[in-house]
Structures are given as C-alpha cells and as structure tokens.
C-alpha cells in the first residue's frame with residue numbers, strides 16, 4: 001500500500017527555518033516507520049538525516065515525534081498509525097542539529113548529574129553484593145530506561161523551563177536511590193531537591209504516555225519526591 005511520509009526537514013547550512021517535505025513510499029502494514037525512513041534515505045533522498053542503531057527498541061537512538069506523539073521509529077508499525085499520511089518531526093523541546101537529529105548534550109549532562117551508577121563504600125564482597133528479590137523489585141521498572149529522551153522532550157514543564165532536570169534523569173536517579181546496595185541516595189536526593197529538580201514536575205503524565213518501555217515515570221518521580229520530603233538532607 002502507498003503511504004505519504006511527511007518529514008520536517010532542516011539543514012542548518014542552507015535553511016533559516018524547518019520546512020515540511022513529502023515522500024511517497026510503499027509500505028507493508030507490519031513495516032516500522034524506520035523502514036519507511038530508510039526507503040526515503042536509500043532510494044529517494046540520501047541527505048535525509050536521522051539516528052538509529054539497533055532497530056529493535058533497545059538503543060533508544062531513534063525517538064522522534066510521529067503523528068504528534070514521541071515514539072521510537074523502529075517500534076511503531078504502519079498499521080498502528082491511522083490514515084495514509086504519516087508525519088515525522090524531531091523530538092520537541094531539544095535543539096535541532098539537522099532534520100530529525102537533535103542535540104542530546106544537555107540531556108545527557110542532566111543524566112550524569114544524578115550520579116547514575118552504583119556507589120558502595122564497603123569492602124567488595126568475595127562474590128556479588130546480594131539482594132533479595134523484593135529489594136530488586138523496588139527499582140525493576142526504572143532500570144528499563146533506554147535514555148531515548150521521549151519522556152523529557154514530551155514534558156511541558158521542560159519546554160517551559162529547559163533548566164528542569166527532566167523525567168529521564170529522575171528515573172535514573174530512582175534506579176539507584178532505591179537500590180539497597182547503594183550508599184549515596186542522599187546525595188542524589190539533594191541534587192534533585194534543587195529548584196530545577198523534582199518540584200518542577202506538574203504530574204501531567206506526558207512522560208509516562210511517551211515512554212516506549214512502559215515505565216511508570218510519573219509514579220517514579222512522585223516516589224523520589226516523597227523520599228526527599230522524608231529524608232534528613234541537612
């Protein structure tokens with residue numbers, strides 16, 4: 001069947017503003033939007049620029065705005081999108097470098113700011129640091145983040161205030177704050193107690209809706225907020 005792929009294009013070397021371009025493509029119902037983008041790039045216009053790597057929803061590199069929602073191009077199928085025209089634009093709220101490629105530097109700087117790694121001050125055990133299944137379950141959900149930025153770039157609080165650390169960073173802080181093997185939860189909570197930390201969340205749930213991994217992001221933010229309220233951070 002035929003589909004029209006309407007893509008928001010921008011070349012910083014020649015364009016002052018982004019503009020829409022349309023491409024007719026042949027699509028199977030089970031094709032992913034990434035397959036259609038490849039069709040355009042390989043057979044119609046090699047200048048089309050977008051990120052992708054694994055093509056299986058694992059690496060998080062091809063999040064984009066597809067028919068008005070942040071999604072992974074490699075996961076969303078043509079038959080999941082109504083209509084004959086599919087619109088594709090870069091993730092909102094992030095600086096566009098070229099076509100569908102956005103600048104992720106600030107996004108990853110915020111991710112790094114919450115110390116997203118295990119810190120344990122004790123002597124290393126002879127074998128692994130053991131943990132009960134119940135303790136492991138405490139952060140199972142937030143451990144599934146693939147850092148695609150679909151959540152942060154769908155958040156109106158982030159659009160209004162780009163200094164906001166954003167849902168993705170809070171999710172990755174949650175991953176370690178609730179890990180019983182980690183000794184630095186309070187440091188992360190102090191970072192997130194900042195004016196541009198968790199308090200900027202307005203529980204709009206856009207982040208939860210956008211997450212391709214189905215992570216309960218708003219709930220995770222509320223759990224971190226509650227932890228800040230009860231922690232002794234003085």
Ligand code: FES
Nearest residue numbers: 053055059060074
């Ligand atoms: S290409 Fe890796 S998540 Fe889509």
